[in-house]
Amino acid sequence: MKIIIIENELYLAQSIASKLHENGYETETYTSIKSAMSSQGDVYLLSTNLPGQNTSPLICHFKDKIIILMVNYINNDTVGEPLKLGAKDYIVKPFMIEDLMRKIEHYKEYQSLKKQATFYQEYMKNLLIDIESDFDIKTLTTPIVIETNYQRLVDKIVFSHAEATKVLLTFIPLNNKNWKEKIEKSSPSSLLYITELHELKKIDREALFALLPSHNFILCSTSNLESNFPTITLNTESKLYDQNEVLTIDDYVKFIVNSFQYKFPDTELSKKLGISRKSLWEKRKKYGLFKKK
Numbered sequence: 001m002k003i004i005i006i007e008n009e010l011y012l013a014q015s016i017a018s019k020l021h022e023n024g025y026e027t028e029t030y031t032s033i034k035s036a037m038s039s040q041g042d043v044y045l046l047s048t049n050l051p052g053q054n055t056s057p058l059i060c061h062f063k064d065k066i067i068i069l070m071v072n073y074i075n076n077d078t079v080g081e082p083l084k085l086g087a088k089d090y091i092v093k094p095f096m097i098e099d100l101m102r103k104i105e106h107y108k109e110y111q112s113l114k115k116q117a118t119f120y121q122e123y124m125k126n127l128l129i130d131i132e133s134d135f136d137i138k139t140l141t142t143p144i145v146i147e148t149n150y151q152r153l154v155d156k157i158v159f160s161h162a163e164a165t166k167v168l169l170t171f172i173p174l175n176n177k178n179w180k181e182k183i184e185k186s187s188p189s190s191l192l193y194i195t196e197l198h199e200l201k202k203i204d205r206e207a208l209f210a211l212l213p214s215h216n217f218i219l220c221s222t223s224n225l226e227s228n229f230p231t232i233t234l235n236t237e238s239k240l241y242d243q244n245e246v247l248t249i250d251d252y253v254k255f256i257v258n259s260f261q262y263k264f265p266d267t268e269l270s271k272k273l274g275i276s277r278k279s280l281w282e283k284r285k286k287y288g289l290f291k292k293k
Helices: 010-022 056-061 076-085 097-127 151-165 179-184 202-214 249-260 266-273 277-287
Strands: 002-006 026-030 043-047 066-071 089-092 144-148 169-173 191-195 217-221 231-234
Touching: 002 010, 010 026, 010 097, 043 056, 043 097, 056 076, 066 076, 066 097, 076 089, 089 097, 097 151, 144 151, 151 169, 151 191, 151 217, 151 231, 169 179, 179 191, 179 202, 249 266, 249 277, 266 277
Parallel strands: 002 026, 002 043, 043 066, 066 089, 144 217, 144 231, 169 191, 191 217
Antiparallel strands: none
């Protein structure tokens, strides 16, 4: 991690740099905003007591970085406005280097978690991009049980709902032996996404149903479920199957036609299935798998 120090009091800047260096940080020191604009760092320690210099351009330019203000006193000019522009935090001079490092490590961890969250969001969107659904997530209310023939369909709806409503998701797969503890310790403000209901024995299902009334949840079930909770059914023909699932011939044909009918002409598609074009047409008619124009 590289820390850029912008401070016109040379002795103070050197003292901060020396102590940070002793604790494993790489540092660069600048005495002016202009010279620091071309710097490349992870953290910016910015003094707000730079006579005749405007800190706003630097804050706006590096607002995606960790900017910590070093201030002599707190007011709107030294703290309020810079925080609005993108600075992350402030520390009042004189300060202990340990307090400064705690702030640096806190924002370093926060930034890392933010990047991880962005990565997983993008990954999940890409993973579920081929799942088709005409369900309007604006109509989804919780708590709710969703019965489905395809869990990944519900995955897509749940993640879309969480993104739209800015709600915090807590994922609880019931094949995890600590599922009960995870539910009990979950945040009251979070939405529980509960899956793998088929893994539970009857007595454990009863324990689950006894816990749920005090929580906000979406429970995904791949079979019919008798409960007192609001329930909807969402099914799809555009399933993707894993290598451990054995398909009937009809399910296989439906899967292949759904997946590849826009990639291959009917002549080639029927050849790959080992059937005639007429047979392919008959199966399209039987399963309602006609191409959309």
